[in-house]
Amino acid sequence: MYAQRNTSTAPRPRQGFNRPAPVRLRMALIMRSRMDFGPLGDMETALRFDGVSLAPVSTGDASLVSGGVTVLATATADDISGGRVKGVVAPGGATDEAGVAQVKALLALAKTQGLPVLAFGEGVALAAEVYGVAAEAPGAVFQGDKVALINDRAQLSAVVATIS
Structure with a gap:
């Protein structure tokens, strides 16, 4: 019925809702068992x-x-060292020795490459240990010898806006 008339009262699709944000940058997410932010x-x-x-x-x-x-790993340590990611996200998670050693190795690689590391939960303590600084907060950004603490989502958005 509406297809036969050209009127302004015809139903229209609502565009723009539930559309994902445009991708600005790619970051490596360190997957850990029992991952927790x-x-x-x-x-x-x-x-x-x-x-x-x-x-x-x-x-x-x-x-x-x-x-x-099951999550397919789409990045490797080579992506961190090759510059194909703009930073690393390190959540908390299981504390088995092998997993923690691998997380520390990835964080050390990000540090040597000068990439920012966004750490959350228990990942803050691991990143602080690798960077040799003190940090105690729900989240933190490590880059070079600087640390910025993250206590809420607004601070996270402000930090992410500065990464290019």
């Missing part, structure tokens, strides 16, 4: 909302399953 909640969604594409990096077989879903 701490008191800030689901930071993956917040980062995606800010235009960050997350490329999972595996730290072992146990990290490939998250919430009952």
Whole structure:
């Protein structure tokens, strides 16, 4: 019925709703078993909302399953050293020795490349240890010898806007 008339009262699709944010940059997400972003909640969604594409990096077989879903690792340490990612996201997670050693190795690689590291939950303590600085907050950004603490999503958005 509406197709036969050209009127302004015809139903129209609502465009622009539920459309993902445009991707500005790609960052490596260190996958850990029992991955946790701490008191800030689901930071993956917040980062995606800010235009960050997350490329999972595996730290072992146990990290490939998250919430009952098998995750395909789409980045490697070579992507960090080759400049194909603009930073590293380090959440908290399981504290097994092998996994922690791999996380520290990836954080050290990011440090040598001068990439920013966004750490959350228990990942803040690991990153602080690798960078040799003190930091205690729900989240923190490490780059060079500087640390910026993140206590809420607004601070995260402000930090992500400065990464290029």
